[in-house]
Amino acid sequence: xxxxxxxxxxxxxxxxxxxxxxxxxxxxxxxxxxxxxxxxxxxxxxxxxxxxxxxxxxxxxxxxxxxxxxxxxxxxxxxxxxxxxxxxxxxxxxxxxxxxxxxxxxxxxxxxxxxxxxxxxxxxxxxxxxxxxxxxxxxxxxxxxxxxxxxxxxxxxxxxxxxxxxxxxxxxxxxxxxxxxxxxxxxxxxxxxxxxxxxxxxxxxxxxxxxxxxxxxxxxxxxxxxxxxxxxxxxxxxxxxxxxxxxxxxxxxxxxxxxxxxxxxxxxxxxxxxxxxxxxxxxxxxxxxxxxxxxxxxxxxxxxxxxxxxxxxxxxxxxxxxxxxxxxxxxxx
Ligand code: SF4
Numbered sequence: 573x574x575x576x577x578x579x580x581x582x583x584x585x586x587x588x589x590x591x592x593x594x595x596x597x598x599x600x601x602x603x604x605x606x607x608x609x610x611x612x613x614x615x616x617x618x619x620x621x622x623x624x625x626x627x628x629x630x631x632x633x634x635x636x637x638x639x640x641x642x643x644x645x646x647x648x649x650x651x652x653x654x655x656x657x658x659x660x661x662x663x664x665x666x667x668x669x670x671x672x673x674x675x676x677x678x679x680x681x682x683x684x685x686x687x688x689x690x691x692x693x694x695x696x697x698x699x700x701x702x703x704x705x706x707x708x709x710x711x712x713x714x715x716x717x718x719x720x721x722x723x724x725x726x727x728x729x730x731x732x733x734x735x736x737x738x739x740x741x742x743x744x745x746x747x748x749x750x751x752x753x754x755x756x757x758x759x760x761x762x763x764x765x766x767x768x769x770x771x772x773x774x775x776x777x778x779x780x781x782x783x784x785x786x787x788x789x790x791x792x793x794x795x796x797x798x799x800x801x802x803x804x805x806x807x808x809x810x811x812x813x814x815x816x817x818x819x820x821x822x823x824x825x826x827x828x829x830x831x832x833x834x835x836x837x838x839x840x841x842x843x844x845x846x847x848x849x850x851x852x853x854x855x856x857x858x859x860x861x862x863x864x865x866x867x868x869x870x871x872x873x874x875x876x877x878x879x880x881x882x883x884x885x886x887x888x889x890x891x892x893x894x895x896x897x898x899x900x901x902x903x904x905x
Contacts, residue, residue, distance in 0.1 A: 574764040574819055582819065589822035589854030596829040597856060601889045602897025604688060605646030605654045605862040606837075609634045613659025615692070616727050617715075618798075619756070621790035622659055628792050634863070636673060642862050643677045643685060650893040653686030655711070655859055660692025667698050674705035686896035688752075693736060696743040709750040709898075711783060712741055716755055717773035718766050725759060725795060741777065750902045752781035752832075757820055758813035759787045760795060760805035767820060775827045780902035781857070784820055785836030786813040814842045818853040825854030830900040832857050851889055857897065 576582060610633035611622040622629055634642075639656070646654045654677065656670070670691065677687060688709035689702060699710070716722050719734045726732035744751040755770045774782055787807060789796045799805045808816060821833055835855035839846025847858060 573823060574767050574816065576819075582815065585822045586818060586853040589825040590852055592829050593825055593854050593856055597900055599890045600856070600892040600895075600897070601851060602653075602832075602857055602892045602895060603651045604834075604857065604859040604897075605642065605649070605651040606859040607634070607639055607642045607646075607654055607656055608861070608863040609639055609656055609658040610661075611659055612661060613692070614662065615660050615731060617732065618725050618727065619759075619787065619790070619793055619795040621792060623793065626792050636669070636676070638864060639673055640676055640680075642864070643680055645862055647681050647685055649862075651685075651860075651862075652892065652895045652897055653688060653709075654862075655688040655690055656707075657690035657711075662694065662698075667694075667701060671701055671705045674702060674707055678706040684894075686898070693740040696747070699740075699743055699749070700747050703747050703749060707749070709752060709781065710744045711752040711754075711781075712737070712744065713754040713756075713783065714738070714741070714773070716759065716762065716766060717770045721759065721761055721766060724761055750780045750899055752783060753777065753779050754783040754785070754834075754836075755820075756787045757784060757817045758808045760799045760802075760807045762787075762807070767816070771820065771823055771827055774824060778901075779831065780899035781832035781834070782824060783834040783836055783857075784817065784824070785838035786817045786842055788838050788841045810842050814839065814846065814849075817842075818849055821850055822854045828901065832897070832899040832901075834859060837861065 573585060611629065612631050612633060613620075613622055613624055616623045616625045643654050656673070670689075674687060677685060683706075686709065687707045688711060689707045690711040693712070714722075714737055715725065722734040741751055741753060753774065755767075755774070757767065789799065789807075799807060807813070817839060824831075825833060833855045834857040835847040835850030837847070837859065839850055843849065851858070
């Protein structure tokens, strides 16, 4: 299926996945208000625009008041839950700041907002502290389940370890988080076998939520430069990466019908209706960006995301307003 180029077969795949979603988890789409709290990161992933080594990236950190205002906005707009996302940072001061923010967000509407964190790899103790403070979902993408490909797209040092990433995911699960992961689609050196293995990996790890998105090259990154000079590092065209991403969403929906699958923002960097296309292919979660627009342009993980200031047009779907939209799969487990 990943290699199939037959439009009718591909269309049937999307339709089958969308029908399965409808039958298994119903017609609703749930929203997560995405708050990008800072683009400062200690890591240096070779594909990432906010990597620590990118001196061209202007750094920002939202104040506590700005973050709380975003959360209040999500509550008033009945988003049901928020995602607190930022570059990976560690240390007591950072940990305690997040703990205090979680406790304060939990006071909004008397605990009405569900909270997902996306703050990278942390120690088990830190994950536990944040869980006890009110976070109940955590996103940590593996990016690729293939250890060799993982090594190719990350610096070769102890801060970027495949095994450490797996360990962190296991910690999150054992603490009781709904742990979400996902992969990048259309990477240099990646082939259909890698992607097929990714799907099986995500199923075997039993993640209740998944965020997968296309690789979107960023000009100021080593991976883009490597792809330009190394013929073995070429990657699929925009149209092919879009198609592959939608196929991956559909195939995963068929493999594990009752999980939450996000229609990733990165899809809209490839096509203006990318997220709607993902919802029609089996995805059921949308994460509208509610970071104040002044800061949004600095969170450029990849080119063009900075231009995506328009909120999603959700005219054609049913929204689960005010609901956390937890994964049915997690509740079953
Ligand atoms: S991908 Fe994530 S961990 Fe890696 S540099 Fe970017 S923000 Fe940091």
